[in-house]
Amino acid sequence: MKNSVEKRQLTLRLVNHYCDLLEIKDRPDLIFYKKDILQLPREERGNITYKRLCGCYYIDSNVIYVNLSNHKTRKQLIDTVIHELVHKVSECTLPHGVMFDNMVKLISSLD
Numbered sequence: 427m428k429n430s431v432e433k434r435q436l437t438l439r440l441v442n443h444y445c446d447l448l449e450i451k452d453r454p455d456l457i458f459y460k461k462d463i464l465q466l467p468r469e470e471r472g473n474i475t476y477k478r479l480c481g482c483y484y485i486d487s488n489v490i491y492v493n494l495s496n497h498k499t500r501k502q503l504i505d506t507v508i509h510e511l512v513h514k515v516s517e518c519t520l521p522h523g524v525m526f527d528n529m530v531k532l533i534s535s536l537d
């Protein structure tokens with residue numbers, strides 16, 4: 427992926443694609459910059475360090491943050507989009523772990 431415009435467009439396409447696949451009707455909004463995170467309510471965004479973060483799902487605002495600079499390949503973006511959508515479909519009740527990873531793998535294999 428050459429530049430951030432390309433990455434942003436690809437991320438948007440991926441979110442639309444997997445929302446279709448998973449029949450998600452209330453599509454999450456996408457944000458890419460720390461300044462956009464700062465627009466979210468303080469209680470929701472908490473106190474996370476964003477530098478090493480690949481992505482984050484904010485359930486109350488229904489927003490997915492994707493840190494583009496931590497993604498070098500299309501595959502990495504796909505993994506992050508699916509990961510955040512698993513948070514969404516599970517309403518953030520499924521913790522990270524084997525079950526979570528199996529869900530991600532399952533969705534990846536649907537393509």
Ligand SMILES: [Zn+2]
Pocket residue numbers: 509513522
């Ligand atoms: Zn996560």
